[in-house]
Amino acid sequence: MPIISVQKLENADKDATSLDTFISGTDSTTVTTRKGRTYPSLANAVRQVMETGGFEPFATELDLLASIPTIEKKAAKALDTKKIWYWDGSKWNDTGLSEKDSAIQKVNADFLPKYLSSSDEILLAITDDLGNLTWLQVDKQTGLPTKAVIEVLREINQIAVEDEITTLNGEKIAVSVKDKNGNLTALTVRESDGMFTDDVVEDIGERLGVMSDSAEFRSYNTPTNINILKSISAGIIRHIEQTPLPATPYNFTDSSGQNARIYLPTSYNDSTPIPLVIVFDGIGGSSTPTVRDSYLPLLEQGVALCKSQGHGDSYGNPACMQSYLELFKKACEIAPIGAVILVGNSMGAIAAQNALLTQSIPSVSGLYLTDPTYSLRQRYDNGRKADISAAYNIASNGSDYAEKTKGYDPALRHWSQYMGLPIHIRASSGDTAVRLSEHGQKLKDYLSIHNDVTLIDTGTAGHNTADRFDATDLFSFIQKCTKI
Template identity: 30%
Template sequence: MPDLDYAKVIGRFGLTVGDTGGDPDDNPDTVWCTAGRVLITPLNTFVKVAAGSPVPWTGGNAVIECAIDADGYLTYTAPAGGATNPFVYVVDLTSTKVNPQVPAGAATHRVTFSEVYAGTTLVDFPEFTCRLTAAGDGTSGAGVNDLTIVAPIKPGEATPITRGEQGTSVTAVAIQGADLVTTLSDGTTVNAGELPVGPGGSDAGVATYMDDPASDTSTTTAAKAKDPAHPLGAALTATIATQTADHAKAPDTLSLRRLEVLGRADSMKSLALSRQRYEDAASLNETWASLANWATTSTVQVSAGKLYYLSGTAATMTYDGLSLTSGRARLKTTLTVPAAGGAGSVVIGVVTSATGSPATSVLYGIQINNADNSVKEWRKSSGAVALANPTSNALTTLAAGTYAVVVSVDENGTSVALSELDGNKTALMFNARTGTAPARFAIYQGDNRGTSGIGVGATVIRAESVTSSNRAVEGAAPSAEWRYDAADASHPIHLTLPATYDSRKPVPLVIHHHGADQNELDIFTDSASPSVYEALLAAGYAVLSVNGGGNNWGNDAGQAKMLSAYKYVRDHYAIGPILLWGTSMGGIATLNALMQRAIPGIAGWLGTYPVCNLASMFANNAGTYAGQIRTAYGIAADGSDYATKTAGHDPAAAAAAAFRGVPMRFYASPSDTTVSKADNSDTLATLVAGYAPEATVVACTGNHGDASHFQPSDYVAFFNRCVGA
């Protein structure tokens, strides 16, 4: 854009290691970084371009996300499949074309790093601010800014390297009479004036008191300050202790700012991808005014905007305007279900045939048998089968009413979810993309009662995972999915988007982790969990329930699966702040995620009778869950290597600063005989007090799993505080 000036940015990053033996000398070698993220954040968040063409305009300055390639070079890939280059351009904030204009000598951008690796070694580069200009750094070529050149260098033991003019500094401070006098490097002195009156009331002030031999056997100020028996030394010792404790608990602003930048960048990336797909994705808004968009094997009828069986043979209808053989797509509709009766069924799902009039042998989806309103899976040639993984809260039989159906297809398979309009009870099925892939969305209308039977309401179809503009359909109910976030079956997740979700607007995401011997669907079965789930959706939160590989007890494999699930949602849906919710064993899994901060933008943590103390659950190899913990961490049968194998994975043994800046809320009962409140919630809440903005233990009643731990309105109120709602 000619209205602005731009600064070209390059860089290369490596890791200095011992001699690798690949050369004739014994000197240390450099291993180039092989992966990583580099965020370049403008320190001015917006600029005004008064001389803009054709009219003046105001522009926001986005965070630029770059990557580090396999040779250590900074790279930038343009959106929508654009080219990848070993450089990136950023707006020159020192240019006279922008207002405000960064003055001479001031920084323009902040550079932060994350997930930087040299092979398998994690490299921790510090955050820094620098000045990036269209003129360049003066060393790397015309108009080029090398991050190695522009980065400030912190002085080490050797001669410090500085950039810029040397200023005047303080060389000495002394007490002259009753005055405090400072000597500067240019030879001048600054008299700060007379010191305050000392404890003895002398007009000579503190200086006289401090150097008065009669006040103590010590004769110098330094000696008195070091002597804890002297009033001066005692006061100084107490002050240092207080300030040290306060400093430890004070927010680490640099670290928190870095996490804030990373979280904001992830949210911006998520929103940008979602908005782009929203604008570009093909769509169908079907109100059944005609059937021109559908191929059908038999006749159907439309009444009051709903699709019904007509007579004769049941109809299998397919939408041929969007191929499902690759990529992502989504269908959402509503079903009006009367009381059970008649014969036949209705199925919403996909077919595997790409053309022609499909038979039910290539159809799979959710089936409602209208004879008894039972809900089953329709599995192609296998016909109707029981739900593969029903929960105690699953919809297995429908009462008369209106229900929502969401069919979502991605590179890993097809998810079909039938749910109540409040999103609470749901029937789920998932079919992995193995063998013959899905080809077209399909509706099978076979309820022989005609307009007295099950009616299919307005239906929206979109490529990608984005919502449509038909808010009557989108807003009718939350949208649920049950699928893999990767190509293998060890990554199942359950995601529900609130009814208010719009792909153009980010929503906060609650990531839930289950307890021991449970999975991603147990959010529906843990006592009163469904009431919390429903309340979160009603409050506008998206809810992601992860599997984590089963009984992981917070190990690295479970952390990797949680991170994978987060990235899947981030890359396909518009999400904002992240909230963590751990139930029982899920407490330690989510706490370890909080400590590691691999998921950026964590705004709050909540635990329901949470495990916070791994050692107490292992109990010297004799605890109830010692066997599961040994398996999760690969601990020897006698428990002898417990400390080594679990190092860094026990929140109760961590430094309190690891939880700095994140509000925390615990729900625990003193009567819990499975996860001790005293050993877990109370211990961790005490540890983090003063570091976390909130660390509250809500006293509950009853044993492990008691319904008193599930307080929907309180959960929502806490999360609202965390995100500033």
């Protein structure tokens, strides 16, 4: 058996003393070993860990809450939520906001309030998980981003944001975002309906060219217009208050001096929304607000009809669009309008299409066309130059034709601007005045992939003959579009 020297016994004694001091020392004790190294006592080490914020990390909060500590008091941190939990000896306790939540609260408290709009101006706003308003807001009057959104975008993203109404290629712009080089981006909103501009739609259409031949790819329908919602709500109020129904037909003159007429259903009440047919007639017939007799039986079916002089043989020019917008608003004002069908005949077919394509008439449910024109340029080059020049104030030599008619020739518009709506064409291959092959058939061929387009070829000779104006056929289309 080896002999233990006196030196080893002395060293063992010193080591035992160091160990005792480490275990039994106070939370301020420092242990110095036999070899001159220093360590905090156990109590001192625990105190330092706690004071410096040392926490046991857990990957998820669920893992943390499922754990049971072996010491009486302990703090731990969940790395997914960034929250700190405290163990009191029997259960975990939430210590409050994480540094992430505190930062969000600080941003809301210190930054957003200088921009946020009052609740009186906001139609819709997104709040965070603490209930604070964020910068995702919609203006009650326009349906566009609020001034607050514009200011936040300017400051946070350091990008150029235009919020004054300007014009781009004939379209009024409500809000536009530019890149660092000053070029307009796809985040450009037109003033008329809060949707993409024509340029953006065309660009997106080109980018989606691979998909454009797919029957499954269709554009969207427009959301219900505020005038429709107000019309239905006002009708219910009138019904409750037992307000007498207006006289029918209802006649009025719009702000540009154009006479207009609204025919209300034979039997209806203000508590039930009714479909409105807006009629655009052809050459000559457009000068009067009278709807042709063949459509009047629709009044017995609960359908309202209306028509404006629309500035005569307008070929759907801007003045015509403004008059028909006033007519639409007046109809919504006096009756509970729940859906809109545009009916265009001959020249009026271009006007009806323009009312949809320019969004002059919102919330359109369907487009019904008889002996329709489709290409404005084709009509200009084939006998209607004088009429179209007068309607669009085009120079006699036609030098400014493209400029004056930009945005008003349906044949030049992108398919997506027809909004995927149902379209019904009633015409004849026997029509030599407005040839089906050059107009109605071309429209059908262009839109058939993207819209539900039907075409009835009556096969009879002549233009605008009686068989083109069939109230039963029109009512079937109204039922299809409105589900009445």
